[in-house]
Amino acid sequence: MARVDLGDMEHLVLLAILRLGQDAYGIPILDEVCARSGRDVSRATVYVALKRLEQKGLVASKLGDSTPERGGRAKRFFRMKPSGLKALQESREMFLGLWRDYESVLDRA
């Protein structure tokens, strides 16, 4: 299978889905991305990234339960597909390769 390039936000959202496991839907994903990245990420950015990840076939979604405060609207839960995990692994390998031998340079800076 051809290598899938991940955008910065796609990377963060995939990691959030991986960390959240069964509870990965819009709100917790946004909270997780903001908390872990330390950025004030907009909700729209996360939904766009989720849409792209789904189109790339890296995540799948299914409708789940709802609560009264959601007005009877179901939650859309996201789960990582094997291709998503593979994309994350490849991305990690690539970055580790890029950073190799440069840690000392950063330490000196």
Add this chain to the structure above:
Amino acid sequence: MATDYADATDRTVPRTLRMLARLMPSADREAILGDLLEDAAFRDLQGHRRTVWLAGECGSIATGLAVDRVRGWVIVPPVREVVSGLAVDVRGALHDNPAGTLLRALVFVGSVATLVLGVELLVSTLMSASGF
């Protein structure tokens, strides 16, 4: 039960929000709207503040998704890839049935040329008839 929730809460969903939500892809609309309502309840937003917050969030999500969709349509692949793709297609078509492929290509080019000539003739006739 779900229907009861929907009936109960739809009355409190601002009209602005319902209108803005229509800009979102239908497959995502309900789940995103649900997320927004849940978050608004979690933040304990009420009245005008709730309406403004929901409309702002909904508008930005709808815009983000729309822009992303349009971007997907207008992104043109690099010329090199288009040319190499065409070359592969043409080679494949010529390999399978060269005479038929050439004939179809000739008919296509001939049709386009005839259309162009027809339009040009029509425009020049109209121009001369109107005194230009």
